[in-house]
Amino acid sequence: MTKPLGQQDPLQNHLLSALPAAEFERLSAHLELVPMPLGDVLYESGGRLKYVYFPTTSIVSLLYVLENGASAEIAVVGNEGILGISLFMGGETTPSRAVVQSAGFGYRLKADHIKKEFGRAGPVLHLLLRYTQALITQMSQTAVCNRHHTIEQQLCRWLLLSLDRLTSDSLTMTQDLIANMLGVRREGVTNAAGHLQRAGLIFYSRGRITVLDRPGLENAACECYAVVKREVDRLISDIPRGDPKQVLGKSTSDK
Amino acid sequence: MTKPLGQQDPLQNHLLSALPAAEFERLSAHLELVPMPLGDVLYESGGRLKYVYFPTTSIVSLLYVLENGASAEIAVVGNEGILGISLFMGGETTPSRAVVQSAGFGYRLKADHIKKEFGRAGPVLHLLLRYTQALITQMSQTAVCNRHHTIEQQLCRWLLLSLDRLTSDSLTMTQDLIANMLGVRREGVTNAAGHLQRAGLIFYSRGRITVLDRPGLENAACECYAVVKREVDRLISDIPRGDPKQVLGKSTSDK
DNA sequence: AGCTATATGTGCGTTATCGCACAGACTTTT
DNA sequence: AAAAGTCTGTGCGATAACGCACATATAGCT
Numbered sequence: 001m002t003k004p005l006g007q008q009d010p011l012q013n014h015l016l017s018a019l020p021a022a023e024f025e026r027l028s029a030h031l032e033l034v035p036m037p038l039g040d041v042l043y044e045s046g047g048r049l050k051y052v053y054f055p056t057t058s059i060v061s062l063l064y065v066l067e068n069g070a071s072a073e074i075a076v077v078g079n080e081g082i083l084g085i086s087l088f089m090g091g092e093t094t095p096s097r098a099v100v101q102s103a104g105f106g107y108r109l110k111a112d113h114i115k116k117e118f119g120r121a122g123p124v125l126h127l128l129l130r131y132t133q134a135l136i137t138q139m140s141q142t143a144v145c146n147r148h149h150t151i152e153q154q155l156c157r158w159l160l161l162s163l164d165r166l167t168s169d170s171l172t173m174t175q176d177l178i179a180n181m182l183g184v185r186r187e188g189v190t191n192a193a194g195h196l197q198r199a200g201l202i203f204y205s206r207g208r209i210t211v212l213d214r215p216g217l218e219n220a221a222c223e224c225y226a227v228v229k230r231e232v233d234r235l236i237s238d239i240p241r242g243d244p245k246q247v248l249g250k251s252t253s254d255k
Numbered sequence: 256m257t258k259p260l261g262q263q264d265p266l267q268n269h270l271l272s273a274l275p276a277a278e279f280e281r282l283s284a285h286l287e288l289v290p291m292p293l294g295d296v297l298y299e300s301g302g303r304l305k306y307v308y309f310p311t312t313s314i315v316s317l318l319y320v321l322e323n324g325a326s327a328e329i330a331v332v333g334n335e336g337i338l339g340i341s342l343f344m345g346g347e348t349t350p351s352r353a354v355v356q357s358a359g360f361g362y363r364l365k366a367d368h369i370k371k372e373f374g375r376a377g378p379v380l381h382l383l384l385r386y387t388q389a390l391i392t393q394m395s396q397t398a399v400c401n402r403h404h405t406i407e408q409q410l411c412r413w414l415l416l417s418l419d420r421l422t423s424d425s426l427t428m429t430q431d432l433i434a435n436m437l438g439v440r441r442e443g444v445t446n447a448a449g450h451l452q453r454a455g456l457i458f459y460s461r462g463r464i465t466v467l468d469r470p471g472l473e474n475a476a477c478e479c480y481a482v483v484k485r486e487v488d489r490l491i492s493d494i495p496r497g498d499p500k501q502v503l504g505k506s507t508s509d510k
Numbered sequence: 511a512g513c514t515a516t517a518t519g520t521g522c523g524t525t526a527t528c529g530c531a532c533a534g535a536c537t538t539t540t
Numbered sequence: 541a542a543a544a545g546t547c548t549g550t551g552c553g554a555t556a557a558c559g560c561a562c563a564t565a566t567a568g569c570t
Binding site (some may be wrong): 405406440442443446460461468 | 512526527529530535536537
Binding site (some may be wrong): 011066121132136139140182235 | 317320322325326327329340341343344345346350374376381385387388389390391392395397398399403414478482486489490509
């Protein structure tokens with residue numbers, strides 16, 4: 001299911017691939033390929049981080065867990081991003097938990113290395129901050145979405161966000177797990193998923209969901225998906241490899 | 256109601272007051288005192304920012320607005336913070352709107368100045384990033400809160416967060432406006448507020464809310480308030496004036 | 511083939527919130 | 541003093557999601 005080690009490449013991660021060659025070389029010496037199995041907890045709420053992670057073929061959920069055990073996903077991070085931003089933001093810890101939602105691989109980098117690199121105040125810093133802003137957008141949009149949209153709309157958004165971070169058009173995830181991510185009942189997901197299946201948008205069976213009609217699914221999703229995607233594209237994906245001007249965001253600046 | 260100009264001081268803002276003297280001197284030459292009247296829109300969704308704002312006696316809400324006009328507050332910023340983080344994060348714009356929720360004053364700084372200061376990669380950068388992380392916590396906690404807690408719990412959280420950013424124990428805000436902030440119906444707020452009043456926790460009348468029993472209110476609030484407060488304290492307030500070591504977050508670092 | 515885990519389907523009463531309509535109370539204006 | 545505007549209270553049916561209980565279906569194991 002997951003690609004063999006031989007096919008892994010740090011450049012599959014969009015942040016790493018957007019770095020100028022010099023920066024990438026410096027970092028790549030310390031990048032360590034790691035398998036990221038389903039359910040793996042990269043960091044726990046309040047825990048001290050030892051690494052940052054650059055997913056390549058895996059997807060990771062950021063979860064907030066309440067005292068009573070209830071939880072909700074506040075963002076999804078895949079090959080477009082990085083995990084462990086609190087390391088370079090300066091807080092060292094966060095009240096969130098990071099759980100691998102879709103098994104795959106990623107590269108990790110020791111805390112010291114990312115901090116040192118960040119301290120150079122060069123393209124790496126600027127790129128990571130741009131990504132952080134995209135992440136902030138995703139979190140905010142999730143907050144609004146939780147307030148105003150139905151389970152079905154949110155399920156569509158969630159499926160699309162997850163699929164965008166994979167190469168395949170199907171993903172391995174039980175309705176029970178999805179319910180945990182969305183912070184709703186499993187039955188609620190069953191209802192919504194059943195509805196989407198009867199509408200011919202998806203097909204699912206025992207923990208495997210396949211998207212049959214992507215445009216239809218986008219149509220059934222709330223605007224939140226588009227807002228998040230647009231912002232990630234604007235802030236990250238549109239940066240061509242090794243263009244430090246753009247990475248620095250100085251193209252229109254008046255230095 | 257609001258303090259006269261003569262009583263205003265940039266050091267009322269916790270970020271500015273946490274800066275080492277040298278950095279503060281450099282910035283203060285360009286700080287411009289501005290009144291921030293109720294309802295003032297500091298920036299619009301997608302709009303380009305000309306300034307960052309450091310509130311002193313005002314409170315500002317970050318709102319996300321949906322296509323159908325529905326909205327929800329994702330964070331509150333007062334004298335502990337700064338508005339316009341997307342300027343230094345590199346994105347230039349955000350999909351959120353910033354509205355003055357409680358009239359007062361603040362200091363603003365031209366976009367170029369904050370960017371230049373940020374580019375020095377010194378204490379200002381590190382402090383602003385720490386604050387940004389606190390803001391991220393607030394946004395995330397809001398997302399979970401929207402999912403799992405009742406209107407009454409959220410109202411308590413909101414009141415406490417707002418009060419912490421004022422010197423007084425009462426605030427000027429109609430239930431209609433609060434409903435807009437929380438993204439719920441006005442009647443829902445009326446219900447919850449009536450309940451809190453009958454319980455002797457607050458007193459309100461035509462747009463003026465006074466907290467009578469703060470411990471009681473904290474008790475009626477969900478944990479989200481405490482989580483956000485703890486994180487802001489940890490990341491910002493606990494930094495003594497002009498201790499660059501702490502601001503840089505290097506006290507435990509292994510340079 | 512049979513057993514067991516796990517995944518999904520369904521029904522039903524409960525609850526929180528919504529949407530709407532309108533009544534009362536207080537403030538400001540004229 | 542009257543009128544107009546604003547803020548708050550209340551009632552009622554509709555709806556979305558919840559909590560729980562249990563039925564059914566499928567995959568994997570022995």
